[in-house]
Amino acid sequence: REFNVAILGATGAVGTRLISQLEQSTIPVKSIKLLASAHSAGKTLQFKGQDVTVEEAKPASFEGVDLVLASAGGSVSKKFLPEAVKRGAVCVDNTSAFRMEPEVPLVIPEVNEKALYNHRGIISNPNCSTIQMVVCLDPIYRKFGLKQVIVSTYQAVSGAGQSALNELMEESQQVLNGEKTDPKILPTKGDKKHYQQAFNLLPQIDVFEQDGYYTHEEWKMIHETKKIMLDDMDAKDIKVTATCVRVPIRIAHGETVYFEVADDKATTDQIKQTLADAQGVVLQDDTAHQVYPQPIEAEGKRETFVGRVRPDYENDGSYHMWVVSDNLLKGAAWNTVEIAERLVADDLVRVPDNPYLGFEN
Ligand code: 11C
Numbered sequence: 001r002e003f004n005v006a007i008l009g010a011t012g013a014v015g016t017r018l019i020s021q022l023e024q025s026t027i028p029v030k031s032i033k034l035l036a037s038a039h040s041a042g043k044t045l046q047f048k049g050q051d052v053t054v055e056e057a058k059p060a061s062f063e064g065v066d067l068v069l070a071s072a073g074g075s076v077s078k079k080f081l082p083e084a085v086k087r088g089a090v091c092v093d094n095t096s097a098f099r100m101e102p103e104v105p106l107v108i109p110e111v112n113e114k115a116l117y118n119h120r121g122i123i124s125n126p127n128c129s130t131i132q133m134v135v136c137l138d139p140i141y142r143k144f145g146l147k148q149v150i151v152s153t154y155q156a157v158s159g160a161g162q163s164a165l166n167e168l169m170e171e172s173q174q175v176l177n178g179e180k181t182d183p184k185i186l187p188t189k190g191d192k193k194h195y196q197q198a199f200n201l202l203p204q205i206d207v208f209e210q211d212g213y214y215t216h217e218e219w220k221m222i223h224e225t226k227k228i229m230l231d232d233m234d235a236k237d238i239k240v241t242a243t244c245v246r247v248p249i250r251i252a253h254g255e256t257v258y259f260e261v262a263d264d265k266a267t268t269d270q271i272k273q274t275l276a277d278a279q280g281v282v283l284q285d286d287t288a289h290q291v292y293p294q295p296i297e298a299e300g301k302r303e304t305f306v307g308r309v310r311p312d313y314e315n316d317g318s319y320h321m322w323v324v325s326d327n328l329l330k331g332a333a334w335n336t337v338e339i340a341e342r343l344v345a346d347d348l349v350r351v352p353d354n355p356y357l358g359f360e361n
Pocket residue numbers: 094095096126127128129155156158159160205206217220
């Protein structure tokens with residue numbers, strides 16, 4: 001079977017990577033539609049060496065489409081994906097629009113591919129910082145159990161989109177030239193005040209929750225992790241907490257992850273071996289030769305890199321690790337295309353009789 005594929009949000013930082021990841025994937029593509037806002041319609045992009053004109057997304061754009069890969073923002077997904085599902089298309093959504101809906105599987109293929117069998121038309125791709133942590137934690141959880149996770153992130157500016165990345169580059173140049181900066185986007189378009197990111201750290205990613213303590217990014221890391229890992233009804237809860245910080249780098253998030261395992265007989269060597277054997281994970285851990293993951297080396301790669309794996313000497317059964325991955329690939333475009341590859345391989349590119357049509361239907 002060959003597939004008619006549509007990419008929604010084709011011109012963005014993730015959208016362009018969805019195109020290249022799809023080109024390199026095992027999915028047999030019969031036709032490709034590149035969809036975006038009216039503002040980007042008419043632009044020309046390439047798919048497998050052929051020019052493709054970007055079209056404005058409309059409900060009718062999804063007629064005859066089998067598979068939609070979406071990354072145009074949550075409100076765009078909420079508006080269009082139910083329309084696509086109604087027309088028979090299976091949608092893999094990189095936005096947060098439907099992630100916590102019980103009817104929508106939230107999938108990292110290496111971790112919970114089997115959740116794809118319950119899809120009702122929409123499958124969500126988790127947040128980038130969640131994916132790279134969970135792809136490392138889940139194999140440890142399966143083998144040794146997990147009681148607690150405390151993560152601190154060092155997140156690249158591309159996570160906030162192409163315009164935020166442009167702002168970082170412009171500000172960096174202004175600072176080097178001794179000029180004044182004029183921040184308009186970061187830490188987030190969704191909040192009132194904006195701060196300089198160049199040569200600075202911003203402990204705010206996304207808006208603050210109603211409690212006034214946690215940001216929405218931190219909330220996502222906590223709740224998405226539980227939804228993905230605790231799929232088994234008998235699974236014990238895991239205590240998860242997060243602090244998310246934006247750092248002035250372009251691509252690839254870093255994370256320090258502190259975790260406490262349930263099995264008190266686990267050893268550091270066993271934890272390292274588990275990570276070395278984990279699908280999609282590369283262990284880079286040789287302190288004698290100063291080998292550890294770095295964002296500039298992870299950029300452009302599909303894998304998640306882990307190093308500095310070590311015991312916490314103050315707390316038995318507790319460990320630390322340093323995790324780095326390209327937030328636009330494993331954190332977004334590659335995980336989305338990888339889900340689509342598994343849907344194709346498992347013959348799941350079909351909308352069932354009880355489709356999930358979003359909140360209003
Ligand atoms: C960031 N993690 O770095 C965010 C971007 O929920 O898909 C991804 C937002 C999401 O700003």
